[in-house]
Amino acid sequence: MPTPFEHAMHQLARAASLASFSQDFLERVAHPNRQIRVSIPVKMDDGSLKVYEGYRVQFNNARGPYKGGIRYHQETDIEEVKALAFWMALKCAVVNIPMGGGKGGVNVDPKGLSKRELEALSRGWMRALVDVVGPQKDVPAPDVNTTPEIMAWMADEFGKATGDTSGAVITGKPLEAGGSEGRGTATAQGGFYVFEALRERLGLPASCRVAIHGFGNAGEHAADIWSKAGRKVVAVSDSKACVRNDDGLDVVALARHKKATGSVGGFVGATTLAPEEVLYVPCDLLIPAALENQIRADNVARIQAKAILELANGPTTPEADDALFARGVPVVPDILANSGGVTVSTFEWEQNLKGEHWSEADVFEKLKAIMVREADGIFVRAQSLQSDLRRAAFVVALERIESAMV
Numbered sequence: 245m246p247t248p249f250e251h252a253m254h255q256l257a258r259a260a261s262l263a264s265f266s267q268d269f270l271e272r273v274a275h276p277n278r279q280i281r282v283s284i285p286v287k288m289d290d291g292s293l294k295v296y297e298g299y300r301v302q303f304n305n306a307r308g309p310y311k312g313g314i315r316y317h318q319e320t321d322i323e324e325v326k327a328l329a330f331w332m333a334l335k336c337a338v339v340n341i342p343m344g345g346g347k348g349g350v351n352v353d354p355k356g357l358s359k360r361e362l363e364a365l366s367r368g369w370m371r372a373l374v375d376v377v378g379p380q381k382d383v384p385a386p387d388v389n390t391t392p393e394i395m396a397w398m399a400d401e402f403g404k405a406t407g408d409t410s411g412a413v414i415t416g417k418p419l420e421a422g423g424s425e426g427r428g429t430a431t432a433q434g435g436f437y438v439f440e441a442l443r444e445r446l447g448l449p450a451s452c453r454v455a456i457h458g459f460g461n462a463g464e465h466a467a468d469i470w471s472k473a474g475r476k477v478v479a480v481s482d483s484k485a486c487v488r489n490d491d492g493l494d495v496v497a498l499a500r501h502k503k504a505t506g507s508v509g510g511f512v513g514a515t516t517l518a519p520e521e522v523l524y525v526p527c528d529l530l531i532p533a534a535l536e537n538q539i540r541a542d543n544v545a546r547i548q549a550k551a552i553l554e555l556a557n558g559p560t561t562p563e564a565d566d567a568l569f570a571r572g573v574p575v576v577p578d579i580l581a582n583s584g585g586v587t588v589s590t591f592e593w594e595q596n597l598k599g600e601h602w603s604e605a606d607v608f609e610k611l612k613a614i615m616v617r618e619a620d621g622i623f624v625r626a627q628s629l630q631s632d633l634r635r636a637a638f639v640v641a642l643e644r645i646e647s648a649m650v
């Protein structure tokens with residue numbers, strides 16, 4: 245299995261072959277500006293000291309401060325964070341926001357920590373990296389397993405160390421700590437705007453049946469948004485189980501069940517299956533909303549969806565991409581489909597810098613305009629390049645980064 249960074253470099257090479265970028269630019273854009281690895285000591289509740297490894301990769305800042313989330317996961321490492329940072333640079337360029345690409349992480353299973361330990365770890369991450377982040381340098385945000393509360397602890401720690409209490413150093417904060425309206429649902433909401441803008445051109449019916457892989461921030465909100473829009477959510481999974489009901493799941497009751505039991509599995513009114521089965525149920529739209537490398541050469545033939553919208557980062561390997569393209573199954577790529585999150589993050593940063601607070605209606609109106617405009621542009625570009633949407637999105641993003649670097 246290629247690493248996520250190899251996977252990203254493969255995507256880069258394939259997209260680059262469709263346009264005339266300079267060799268120097270392609271060489272430069274494939275290398276991160278800076279990769280930082282830190283030790284974060286945490287005093288555990290039992291009195292022992294544990295040292296965690298934390299990361300920040302600052303990939304490219306040609307278009308603005310580095311921007312991207314911080315992931316807490318037991319399998320994350322600097323290679324994965326590097327790939328995610330590269331994708332962030334492209335993602336910010338796709339939506340044309342004045343940000344570069346970065347990403348952070350800690351190798352930890354946060355589910356095994358008490359709240360006090362989690363706070364100590366999060367404050368420790370910020371203390372270790374306080375010199376390299378900042379509103380005009382590098383602006384982190386949430387990612388897998390990191391929450392608004394964690395962002396608030398980090399913002400507070402940055403304020404104590406630097407005196408800058410504007411909050412603009414980090415986004416995805418709770419509303420009471422300078423967060424933006426709409427940030428919590430922005431990734432899924434942005435994906436929905438992109439999907440609606442492209443739905444007819446992708447050949448999907450209005451009464452589209454949806455399967456969602458992952459029930460974290462992106463997946464749970466996607467289930468809610470698609471079902472509120474009158475679409476049937478026929479299957480949902482988390483790391484432990486998949487639940488399927490071809491007549492449509494009651495996603496509000498499902499979210500309650502997950503909160504009470506810790507998993508979607510065993511939900512009344514649905515059949516419980518193994519988690520990966522969600523990828524193979526008959527549906528119109530499959531939404532991967534968990535981790536990388538889920539749709540691969542070895543399982544792509546089993547996918548029955550008519551289209552895929554990537555709310556996760558890097559869920560489809562290049563081989564699976566080719567197989568789907570050959571079968572005529574469109575894939576709306578991560579750097580477009582999930583860019584609503586970083587777009588509203590950038591609105592939050594802007595509000596913090598100006599001391600403003602925008603209404604939710606304002607936030608979503610601005611978000612929709614950006615998502616629809618960029619989705620249209622990428623669709624048209626894919627047609628003129630005769631390529632899939634991913635390569636078109638890469639070409640558009642790379643052109644914007646190249647002109648900023650020149």
Ligand code: GLU
Nearest residue numbers: 312313385387585586589
């Ligand atoms: N972690 C999210 C992403 O992968 C959001 C990043 C941000 O808001 O900066 O796009």
